[in-house]
Amino acid sequence: MSVSRDVWSDLWLLRQPWTEPPGDPLAVSELSEAERSRADAFHRAHDRLLYLTAHIALRRLLASYLGIAPREVDLVREPCPGCGEPHGRPAVAGDPPPLHYSLSHSSGLALFGVAAVPIGVDVEKVPSGETVQLCLPALHQAEQSELEESGPEERRSEFARLWTRKEAYLKGIGTGLARDLGKDYLGESGGAVNDPPGWTVRNVPCGSSHVNHVAAAALSVDDARPARIGWLPADFLFAGSVPDLELVRGA
Structure with missing residues (x-):
């Protein structure tokens, strides 16, 4: 992932717990009332836990x-690029926003992007061959052709890399998956990703895990330099811990 010299961007990864951690409780009180209500609406305890840990970490990070203080972070939704209603890209309140962010989590791994310009991130586990075949017809025709040249196993990982790039970009522009998946070509020609105009989209390393994850980030800038990538510690989530500001600001 890369940005221009005068634009910064940071990517942070978090391994989410599979069960409620022992000892100090999660810092649930730092969430907004709306976030706590949404967490309580999950029927499965594990889904509730994944939502809570992702949003506690997001608030503490921002x-x-x-x-x-985390409770003072005012999170809003920007206008949708398609209809103008307030269900577009999530943002920190401000005109202009003091920073931009994006959040994605999948199968116990969360990815956060924080930047000076609009950013989108996505993390996914590598899908099954059946899922790839089901989704393939929705992609850009050139992307379909590239994937069909690969063998079944290679196709799964290449599809995951492509899908995360595409979803990161669509989150970055604020449409999400409501935009036609075949409209934008984000394939790789000659070993290089085809960047949409005004954007840099790259897959990013996300470490080893019990699940094979793939991740990508999209940044609304053309020129490039490497972003910082770091891991948040598990105690970043606990009510009894104080987040290390130097961890974030000085990394």
């Missing part, structure tokens, strides 16, 4: 950048 608060560390902004120099405020």
